[in-house]
Amino acid sequence: MTGQPNNVDRLLTGLESQAEQGEVYAIASESTAISFEAGELKSAQVDETSGVALRAIKQGRVGFTATSGHVDPELLVARAVDSARFGDPTDLTLPGPSRLDKVDTFDQSVADLAQERLVEIGKEIVERLRSADASGNIGVEIERTVARTELANSAGCTVTQRASALQISFSMERVRGDDVLMVGAATAATTLTDEYRALTERVAAHIQAANRPAEIASGRMPVLFSPSGSFVLWLPLLMALNGEHVQRGTSPLAHRLGESIVDAGLTLWDDPTVAGRPGSAACDDEGVPAQRKALIHQGVARSFLFDLKTAALAGTQSTGNGSRSLFSLPSPSAYNLVLEPGETTYAEMLAGISHGLLVHSLLGLGQGNPLSGAFSNPVGLAFVIENGEITGRVKDVTLAGNIYALLSAAPQLSQEREWVYGRYHLPHVLIPELDVVRG
Amino acid sequence: MTLEPLEWALRANSADYCEIRLETRLTTRIVYHGQRLETVSTVVNEGGIVRALSHQGGWGLSTFNNQQDLANRVEQACHHARLVPRREIALAPHPVVIETLPAARPEASQRVTLEEQHALISRYNTILLGHPQIVDTSAMYIDRFVTVSYANSEGTRIIEERPMTEVMLGATARDGTNVQRSGDGSSSAMGHGALLELDELASSVARRARSLLSAETVVGGVYPVICDPRLAGVFVHEAFGHLSESDFVYTNPQAQEMMSLGRRFGGEQLNIVDDGTLEGERGTHRFDDEGTPTQRTPLVQKGILVGRLHSRETAGALGERATGNARATDFRYPPIVRMTNTFIEPQDRTLEQMLADVDLGVYACQAIGGMTMLENFSFSAGYGYMIRGGQVAELVKDVVLAGNLFSTLANIDAIGNDLTFSRTGNCGKGQGGGLPVGIGAPHIRIQDVAMGGRQA
Numbered sequence: 001m002t003g004q005p006n007n008v009d010r011l012l013t014g015l016e017s018q019a020e021q022g023e024v025y026a027i028a029s030e031s032t033a034i035s036f037e038a039g040e041l042k043s044a045q046v047d048e049t050s051g052v053a054l055r056a057i058k059q060g061r062v063g064f065t066a067t068s069g070h071v072d073p074e075l076l077v078a079r080a081v082d083s084a085r086f087g088d089p090t091d092l093t094l095p096g097p098s099r100l101d102k103v104d105t106f107d108q109s110v111a112d113l114a115q116e117r118l119v120e121i122g123k124e125i126v127e128r129l130r131s132a133d134a135s136g137n138i139g140v141e142i143e144r145t146v147a148r149t150e151l152a153n154s155a156g157c158t159v160t161q162r163a164s165a166l167q168i169s170f171s172m173e174r175v176r177g178d179d180v181l182m183v184g185a186a187t188a189a190t191t192l193t194d195e196y197r198a199l200t201e202r203v204a205a206h207i208q209a210a211n212r213p214a215e216i217a218s219g220r221m222p223v224l225f226s227p228s229g230s231f232v233l234w235l236p237l238l239m240a241l242n243g244e245h246v247q248r249g250t251s252p253l254a255h256r257l258g259e260s261i262v263d264a265g266l267t268l269w270d271d272p273t274v275a276g277r278p279g280s281a282a283c284d285d286e287g288v289p290a291q292r293k294a295l296i297h298q299g300v301a302r303s304f305l306f307d308l309k310t311a312a313l314a315g316t317q318s319t320g321n322g323s324r325s326l327f328s329l330p331s332p333s334a335y336n337l338v339l340e341p342g343e344t345t346y347a348e349m350l351a352g353i354s355h356g357l358l359v360h361s362l363l364g365l366g367q368g369n370p371l372s373g374a375f376s377n378p379v380g381l382a383f384v385i386e387n388g389e390i391t392g393r394v395k396d397v398t399l400a401g402n403i404y405a406l407l408s409a410a411p412q413l414s415q416e417r418e419w420v421y422g423r424y425h426l427p428h429v430l431i432p433e434l435d436v437v438r439g
Numbered sequence: 440m441t442l443e444p445l446e447w448a449l450r451a452n453s454a455d456y457c458e459i460r461l462e463t464r465l466t467t468r469i470v471y472h473g474q475r476l477e478t479v480s481t482v483v484n485e486g487g488i489v490r491a492l493s494h495q496g497g498w499g500l501s502t503f504n505n506q507q508d509l510a511n512r513v514e515q516a517c518h519h520a521r522l523v524p525r526r527e528i529a530l531a532p533h534p535v536v537i538e539t540l541p542a543a544r545p546e547a548s549q550r551v552t553l554e555e556q557h558a559l560i561s562r563y564n565t566i567l568l569g570h571p572q573i574v575d576t577s578a579m580y581i582d583r584f585v586t587v588s589y590a591n592s593e594g595t596r597i598i599e600e601r602p603m604t605e606v607m608l609g610a611t612a613r614d615g616t617n618v619q620r621s622g623d624g625s626s627s628a629m630g631h632g633a634l635l636e637l638d639e640l641a642s643s644v645a646r647r648a649r650s651l652l653s654a655e656t657v658v659g660g661v662y663p664v665i666c667d668p669r670l671a672g673v674f675v676h677e678a679f680g681h682l683s684e685s686d687f688v689y690t691n692p693q694a695q696e697m698m699s700l701g702r703r704f705g706g707e708q709l710n711i712v713d714d715g716t717l718e719g720e721r722g723t724h725r726f727d728d729e730g731t732p733t734q735r736t737p738l739v740q741k742g743i744l745v746g747r748l749h750s751r752e753t754a755g756a757l758g759e760r761a762t763g764n765a766r767a768t769d770f771r772y773p774p775i776v777r778m779t780n781t782f783i784e785p786q787d788r789t790l791e792q793m794l795a796d797v798d799l800g801v802y803a804c805q806a807i808g809g810m811t812m813l814e815n816f817s818f819s820a821g822y823g824y825m826i827r828g829g830q831v832a833e834l835v836k837d838v839v840l841a842g843n844l845f846s847t848l849a850n851i852d853a854i855g856n857d858l859t860f861s862r863t864g865n866c867g868k869g870q871g872g873g874l875p876v877g878i879g880a881p882h883i884r885i886q887d888v889a890m891g892g893r894q895a
Contacts (some may be wrong), residue, residue, distance in 0.1 A: 014673055031588055037690060038690035038691065040521050040524070040526060041497065041524055041526075042497050042498060042523065042526065043497055043498035043499065043519075043523060043773075044497075044498075044499055044519040044520070044522045044523055045499070045500035045501070045502070045519065046501050046502075046507065046515055046519065047501075047502045047503070047771070048502070048503045048504065049503075049504055049507065050504050051504060063479075063480075063567070064478065064479075064480040065480055065481060065482060066480075066482040066483075067482065067483040067484075068481050068484050068485050068486060068487075068504040068658075069484070069485030069486075069504065069506075070505075071483060079481060081849065083479045083480055083481065083535060085479075085480035086469075086476055086553075086557060087475075087476050087477070087478070087479055088475045088476050088477075094781070116521065135693065137690060137691040137694070173687075173691065173692035173694070173698050173813070174692065175691060175694045177697070178697060178814065178845050179814070180697075180812070180813045180814035180815075182812045182813060201464060216579065218659075218660075220894070231490075238446075238472070248472060248573045248574070248575045248611075249575060249613065250574060250575045250611045250618055251599055251617045251618075252618055264743050299781065313475075327466070327482045329477075329478060329480075352813070362814065363810045363811075363812055363815060363817035363841075364808065364809065364810040364817035364818070364819060364839065365810075366812070367807050367808040367817070367818075367819035367839070368807060368819045368837060368839055369618070369619065369620055369811070369836070369837065371618055371620070372617070372618050372619070373819075374837050375893060376659075376819075376837055376839035376890075376891035377817060377839065377841075377891070378816075378817045378841035378889075378891075379559075380812050380815070385823065395814070395815060395843070396815065396841070396842075396843050396889065397889075398659070398817075398839070398841040398889055398890070398891035399891060400837075400839075400891030400893070415785075435659055435891070435892075435893070435894055436662065437659040437843055437889055437890065437891050437892070438889070439842065439843065439887075439888070439889025
């Protein structure tokens with residue numbers, strides 16, 4: 001890893017001499033990536049990232065600048081302080097030092113992973129998918145990253161966090177005449193696990209099940225979402241629970257903490273303490289300790305996600321959810337989302353459906369007006385269920401509804417859960433009645 | 440700005456081909472949310488990418504922020520290229536060019552102050568806030584000035600300035616739990632001076648968010664749909680454009696067969712073109728990110744597939760010519776096959792003529808976004824109107840069109856005379872959000888479009 005080009009202490013001293021409060025946030029990361037195209041290793045890549053962001057608060061106004069280049073420290077401080085001329089005053093107080101719990105975010109064995117090992121994992125995935133269908137076009141990307149962030153502010157908080165990450169994603173495109181199948185999956189963890197094997201097995205099974213075509217007519221029917229397919233249901237909730245929307249009054253859940261908003265079977269946690277997950281952390285990107293908390297408990301809205309600024313504007317405390325990239329001011333974001341499982345098994349749910357759909361992916365998630373809870377998305381990968389059995393792949397159908405209504409109308413959750421994109425621990429979800437339109 | 444450090448570093452090249460692209464990206468952002476001025480910031484993102492190709496291996500890449508020590512980055516990329524097992528990669532030839540392309544901004548736009556930029560976006564924000572029931576706004580002024588220096592081992596040397604100034608306006612209207620949003624924007628490579636007259640655009644954004652509060656969700660079903668130029672442009676980008684990108688077909692014989700030149704995709708009146716040379720559009724450049732000159736590439740003529748988009752690698756693999764479509768979102772990414780300005784050519788129909796023979800249909804307007812899985816795609820309109828008895832009737836919301844490439848293109852039965860390019864539009868394609876692309880179309884009418892929605 002290269003040395004930090006900008007001296008955090010010196011920048012902080014500069015900010016303190018010209019503004020009431022100051023904060024310096026520096027990142028440095030190094031990663032190795034390999035990429036397979038058409039089932040063969042195509043490229044090997046190394047990336048180095050470094051940069052520093054400065055926040056100055058002067059007369060209650062926030063100034064900000066960031067750079068990944070070589071900028072004179074004095075100029076950088078001046079730029080941050082100068083931009084605080086603009087902006088509206090916020091009653092924002094940067095946090096002092098706090099005792100942080102230990103959370104596993106770094107694994108030396110991932111830091112030490114040789115490129116050859118990444119290639120082996122890639123080959124293993126290619127082989128497994130090829131055995132499911134030799135005619136498919138297979139892509140695999142594997143990236144191993146080591147990152148270090150350093151935060152220091154004028155209230156005396158200094159936090160250095162180290163994290164490792166191993167991200168694996170893969171896909172297959174299969175073209176038969178005018179029939180196209182695109183399947184894929186992604187996983188991430190701070191440590192090397194064999195999760196990718198189970199994920200590859202699942203995708204291989206989807207590829208084989210998709211060999212048989214099936215049709216379904218428009219109508220209202222039960223729809224069983226796999227953990228990855230169910231994301232359409234949680235995205236609007238995540239947005240509505242975000243302090244940014246709450247504080248601006250655009251969240252349908254604003255002022256509704258303590259009210260029942262969905263079925264009592266639903267309990268949703270924001271959990272930074274799970275070991276080894278990409279969303280895990282001891283504190284947020286503003287130095288506020290991270291906390292495990294129920295966002296929805298037995299259907300009742302319990303907590304929003306706030307960073308320092310949105311909390312100040314909403315007249316409350318930060319929930320430790322400040323998240324940032326180098327070039328932007330912090331904004332609220334969840335850590336790992338964990339949904340409590342239900343009591344039925346996936347097999348029981350499937351067996352109970354006489355005529356319906358099993359949905360693994362949808363197209364165009366988040367387009368439209370997700371904050372309202374409304375969605376309308378064509379299926380990517382979906383199967384028809386007849387008399388408790390999967391009969392084949394269905395295309396050209398669109399699902400539409402409003403998640404607040406659907407999640408209040410007796411949704412069922414499975415006992416089994418899967419990690420989706422590495423940081424969402426979700427069960428299968430059965431929606432008893434959903435509108436399906438055949439195109 | 441000099442290319443000397445790049446030329447010096449290229450001497451360390453031990454691969455068969457090597458290129459260096461350095462970028463300095465200076466971005467000023469002024470952001471209003473509601474009454475609050477949230478952000479005024481200037482940030483500098485600096486870095487580069489070295490890409491090396493070894494005939495004994497494959498591609499080796501190195502990306503970085505620190506632009507010092509370029510020779511080591513070149514060695515690193517060459518080393519990684521040799522780690523890849525041997526693959527047959529032959530780049531299509533292209534001419535060596537040596538060019539310096541300064542920004543074409545008028546001087547007045549170059550000299551604009553932060554105070555003037557702030558005053559402008561503040562004015563638009565005030566217009567948005569002036570409308571009843573608007574509980575939140577988002578008014579963003581983004582000025583980006585990118586300087587790219589490029590050199591490759593074949594002798595091509597390019598220094599290019601790529602400015603882009605954008606105004607993005609959004610309004611949120613709320614009535615109890617009913618929350619509706621609307622947005623629009625504009626952009627120009629000419630800078631501040633080209634964005635001074637968006638008052639009416641701001642008003643229309645706020646009015647529309649408010650009127651969507653009383654609109655019903657469209658009734659799900661299969662309809663004839665007339666798309667406005669903005670939505671038709673997104674449609675041609677998503678539904679067809681991505682399939683014409685040769686990285687989809689060049690390693691996949693079945694996909695090549697599906698997209699074989701000479702195949703009929705639409706009616707006689709359907710012409711689709713990608714053109715990176717158009718004056719002043721979002722996807723316009725003299726050269727792509729491999730130094731290949733951009734060009735006009737007909738993709739569909741009279742309904743027949745006649746062309747496809749290439750990087751040097753995909754063109755080399757298929758024995759065709761590079762088309763100047765190798766583009767990268769920024770220095771963290773290698774160039775891959777991307778669209779420039781993609782559009783449907785205009786024909787002779789007026790909107791009134793298209794409406795006249797629709798008994799029950801949807802007039803879908805504006806675009807929130809789109810996504811394709813090659814054969815199947817989805818795109819979301821900002822709003823729509825029902826068409827009843829040949830007339831535009833009530834406003835409807837949650838208008839999302841789903842379709843199948845083959846049937847939908849074939850189902851275009853009328854093309855308007857009013858080609859319009861959108862002033863907003865970015866493409867993702869696996870490289871993070873925003874590569875500016877030009878999307879254009881006239882009004883088009885498509886028969887039998889599936890739309891999810893409420894039950895009647």
